Amino acid sequence: MIIKNLPVEFEEAKEVLGAIQQAGFEAYFVGGSVRDTILGLKIHDVDIATSAYPSEVKKIFKKTVDTGIEHGTVTVLDHGRAYEITTFRTESTYQDFRRPDHVEFVRSLRDDLKRRDLTINALAMKPNGEIIDLFDGLDDLKRGRIRAVGVAEERFHEDALRMMRAVRFASQLDFIIEENTLNAIQHHAPLLAKVAVERIHVEWVKLLLGRNPQAGLTDFLATDLYLYCPLFDDKEAVFRKILQLKTLQIRNEESAWTLLCYLSSLSSSSVKKLLRAWKSSNGLIDNVIVATRLVPMIKQQRLDTWTYYKSGLLCLKIANDVATILGFGINQAILEKKYAALPIKNKHELKVNGGILIRSLKIKPGPQLGEILRKLEFKVVVGEIENQQEVLLAAAAEWVK
Numbered sequence: 405m406i407i408k409n410l411p412v413e414f415e416e417a418k419e420v421l422g423a424i425q426q427a428g429f430e431a432y433f434v435g436g437s438v439r440d441t442i443l444g445l446k447i448h449d450v451d452i453a454t455s456a457y458p459s460e461v462k463k464i465f466k467k468t469v470d471t472g473i474e475h476g477t478v479t480v481l482d483h484g485r486a487y488e489i490t491t492f493r494t495e496s497t498y499q500d501f502r503r504p505d506h507v508e509f510v511r512s513l514r515d516d517l518k519r520r521d522l523t524i525n526a527l528a529m530k531p532n533g534e535i536i537d538l539f540d541g542l543d544d545l546k547r548g549r550i551r552a553v554g555v556a557e558e559r560f561h562e563d564a565l566r567m568m569r570a571v572r573f574a575s576q577l578d579f580i581i582e583e584n585t586l587n588a589i590q591h592h593a594p595l596l597a598k599v600a601v602e603r604i605h606v607e608w609v610k611l612l613l614g615r616n617p618q619a620g621l622t623d624f625l626a627t628d629l630y631l632y633c634p635l636f637d638d639k640e641a642v643f644r645k646i647l648q649l650k651t652l653q654i655r656n657e658e659s660a661w662t663l664l665c666y667l668s669s670l671s672s673s674s675v676k677k678l679l680r681a682w683k684s685s686n687g688l689i690d691n692v693i694v695a696t697r698l699v700p701m702i703k704q705q706r707l708d709t710w711t712y713y714k715s716g717l718l719c720l721k722i723a724n725d726v727a728t729i730l731g732f733g734i735n736q737a738i739l740e741k742k743y744a745a746l747p748i749k750n751k752h753e754l755k756v757n758g759g760i761l762i763r764s765l766k767i768k769p770g771p772q773l774g775e776i777l778r779k780l781e782f783k784v785v786v787g788e789i790e791n792q793q794e795v796l797l798a799a800a801a802e803w804v805k
């Protein structure tokens with residue numbers, strides 16, 4: 405198979421491969437970019453594999469950075485672009501199931517490809533677009549099948565994250581995991597507990613945001629992988645609820661977590677605990693907490709102006725995405741319009757502040773001042789008084805009398 409009309413990312417990188425070949429070595433495009441190009445999907449980065457050792461790669465190019473030299477990766481800077489070039493390698497036994505004990509550089513493409521996780525990820529492409537398919541990855545791509553390269557058990561033993569990658573691709577590409585591979589995942593699922601949470605997190609989110617998350621989730625459940633993810637051991641019933649939803653298209657990570665937290669009826673502190681265990685950022689945690697509280701308000705049509713104001717548009721949209729998935733969302737244009745109609749969006753837009761009140765009303769900083777500001781903020785937001793300095797000062801003057 406030869407791919408004609410390669411995406412521009414490959415065209416730009418051709419020169420780099422050419423330079424390696426000129427120096428007498430082999431160089432190929434490998435990994436996800438080759439897979440996604442054959443599938444007609446957009447690619448994000450091109451990975452290059454070569455028979456040249458890192459020291460040899462560094463001699464070929466003027467500007468290189470040792471980004472992962474112990475694993476054989478050198479980054480080449482060319483025309484303002486960066487290319488990761490990795491020496492063909494075999495990773496022998498990962499004793500801690502996290503990281504290879506040692507990487508062995510090899511000169512043969514076959515040896516490199518056979519240590520890769522899935523056949524659809526073990527394709528290589530020459531600069532002219534010719535596909536090298538040593539493990540029937542093309543057939544699996546055509547049939548929509550996820551299959552480990554060689555003996556599945558060995559692949560998962562080398563890196564337990566690959567089991568999560570398999571279920572992630574089932575969702576992302578809407579593919580089916582081949583039986584042998586699925587059995588091997590089930591068999592090795594407990595190894596996932598040894599993998600760094602951050603790595604599992606990446607795959608979990610890609611699974612939820614995929615084309616067919618219910619397919620990935622079905623495998624995630626059936627293989628027991630979920631039991632070895634942080635704080636998921638009591639979530640089977642919730643995952644089953646998600647599987648029963650008619651359609652499931654999740655827009656972003658916040659919505660994914662909010663859906664899960666809402667269906668689990670988690671309190672704010674439990675949301676925090678769960679997301680902390682998954683090593684999520686504080687920003688994400690805060691948004692999911694707010695959005696999770698909003699979902700039932702949307703359901704019961706209890707969204708008032710003050711809630712709109714306090715929640716912010718981002719969290720409102722997240723919650724409404726989830727409500728829409730669950731069948732009780734409101735029209736997004738209406739939601740945005742109502743938000744836009746708020747007299748102010750945050751308290752800094754109030755036409756008075758602490759300093760102005762102190763000077764005009766001759767009061768001292770303290771709890772009373774805070775109380776007045778809060779009351780003004782509320783009354784402006786709900787439209788009881790206008791956001792004009794004289795109006796606000798007059799109202800405040802009444803309260804301090």
Ligand SMILES: Nc1ccn([C@@H]2O[C@H](COP(=O)(O)OP(=O)(O)OP(=O)(O)O)[C@@H](O)[C@H]2O)c(=O)n1
Pocket residue numbers: 434435436437451519520521522525526563565566569
């Ligand atoms: N645990 C892993 C991770 C990666 N790979 C190999 O390294 C390639 C690049 O890895 P990565 O960029 O992490 O994944 P992609 O398959 O490219 O998927 P994505 O589109 O998400 O980047 C994969 O295609 C696969 O051949 C592997 O064998 N085992």
Ligand SMILES: [Mg+2]
Pocket residue numbers: 435436437449
């Ligand atoms: Mg990739």
